[in-house]
Amino acid sequence: xxxxxxxxxxxxxxxxxxxxxxxxxxxxxxxxxxxxxxxxxxxxxxxxxxxxxxxxxxxxxxxxxxxxxxxxxxxxxxxxxxxxxxxxxxxxxxxxxxxxxxxxxxxxxxxxxxxxxxxxxxxxxxxxxxxxxxxxxxxxxxxxxxxxxxxxxxxxxxxxxxxxxxxxxxxxxxxxxxxxxxxxxxxxxxxxxxxxxxxxxxxxxxxxxxxxxxxxxxxxxxxxxxxxxxxxxxxxxxxxxxxxxxxxxxxxxxxxxxxxxxxxxxxxxxxxxxxxxxxxxxxxxxxxxxxxxxxxxxxxxxxxxxxxxxxxxxxxxxxxxxxxxxxxxxxxxxxxxxxxxxxxxxxxxxxxxxxxxxxxxxxxxxxxxxxxxxxxxxxxxxxxx
Numbered sequence: 001x002x003x004x005x006x007x008x009x010x011x012x013x014x015x016x017x018x019x020x021x022x023x024x025x026x027x028x029x030x031x032x033x034x035x036x037x038x039x040x041x042x043x044x045x046x047x048x049x050x051x052x053x054x055x056x057x058x059x060x061x062x063x064x065x066x067x068x069x070x071x072x073x074x075x076x077x078x079x080x081x082x083x084x085x086x087x088x089x090x091x092x093x094x095x096x097x098x099x100x101x102x103x104x105x106x107x108x109x110x111x112x113x114x115x116x117x118x119x120x121x122x123x124x125x126x127x128x129x130x131x132x133x134x135x136x137x138x139x140x141x142x143x144x145x146x147x148x149x150x151x152x153x154x155x156x157x158x159x160x161x162x163x164x165x166x167x168x169x170x171x172x173x174x175x176x177x178x179x180x181x182x183x184x185x186x187x188x189x190x191x192x193x194x195x196x197x198x199x200x201x202x203x204x205x206x207x208x209x210x211x212x213x214x215x216x217x218x219x220x221x222x223x224x225x226x227x228x229x230x231x232x233x234x235x236x237x238x239x240x241x242x243x244x245x246x247x248x249x250x251x252x253x254x255x256x257x258x259x260x261x262x263x264x265x266x267x268x269x270x271x272x273x274x275x276x277x278x279x280x281x282x283x284x285x286x287x288x289x290x291x292x293x294x295x296x297x298x299x300x301x302x303x304x305x306x307x308x309x310x311x312x313x314x315x316x317x318x319x320x321x322x323x324x325x326x327x328x329x330x331x332x333x334x335x336x337x338x339x340x341x342x343x344x345x346x347x348x349x350x351x352x353x354x355x356x357x358x359x360x361x362x363x364x365x366x367x368x369x370x371x372x373x374x375x376x377x378x379x380x381x382x383x384x385x
Contacts (some may be wrong), residue, residue, distance in 0.1 A: 127166025338370035
């Protein structure tokens with residue numbers, strides 16, 4: 001990709017400096033570039049997981065589709081091998097949701113978001129009346145380090161200690177108190193397995209890390225999601241009171257404004273491509289972080305399509321056209337036929353439909369072993385049924 005000139009940042013002057021304003025389209029192109037969605041990257045799968053500061057992973061397949069849309073010559077078996085070798089791991093971290101992280105990031109990010117886990121635990125305090133949380137932590141650790149336990153096994157053992165407690169609250173307390181990693185074969189490509197848990201340290205064979213300073217996480221977030229506001233970082237991470245971190249880092253950062261006047265921070269040498277740079281279609285899985293990484297999501301989701309990529313807790317796969325949400329999609333498999341069904345959320349011109357169809361065929365070729373590959377464009381389809 002040809003190098004693009006960055007918009008002018010703050011320059012020394014004798015008077016007050018008015019930060020440059022970045023349009024939604026300029027923010028879109030910057031975010032896509034850092035999310036590896038403008039051009040597929042030659043990064044390794046592990047390198048990409050680290051660069052992206054983890055992959056959203058409530059379900060097992062989305063991390064594979066996230067990397068498919070971001071990496072050249074991606075093979076799902078490569079990510080699966082990283083999981084088997086424990087170089088990457090599935091664990092609850094950002095926003096209290098499961099992410100696929102490198103082992104190194106899991107050991108450092110999980111302690112950093114512990115305050116958010118403590119806040120989550122307070123929501124269940126009524127169901128934990130009379131429960132000694134320190135004892136619960138010790139019992140849970142002994143159980144899951146003896147052997148990986150299913151959620152049901154862990155809950156049953158804890159209920160034996162506290163029969164009057166709320167069962168859900170007990171399992172939430174164990175998850176919040178301990179860094180519980182999901183063990184394989186859960187999460188492996190084309191393999192099935194129920195959720196079994198052990199402590200992160202036990203699974204990786206390494207001790208927990210000291211609590212890191214949040215500065216590094218903020219800088220890494222900007223590298224993967226910037227330019228961004230304080231609220232954007234908080235929405236992505238679940239951390240609070242991060243304004244002081246940005247203020248501490250301010251001398252090392254550039255500042256901008258979005259079209260609503262919100263202050264944005266960025267790394268001085270980070271790419272901010274020309275807003276008119278073409279963006280190819282990309283198929284994303286449900287809950288892709290590019291859609292969830294900001295408090296203001298209009299840099300990727302047009303206002304008229306807000307809320308159209310899901311219903312309740314059900315999210316659909318999404319298609320970006322010209323860098324913005326333009327359709328939802330699903331993949332169906334019947335015998336030797338794999339079908340990608342695309343439902344545009346608005347009008348797609350002929351050239352865009354052809355480009356989307358071409359990308360869909362590429363997806364079916366890489367991500368399935370079907371002998372027959374079909375692409376269909378639909379009108380309204382209730383994918384929630």
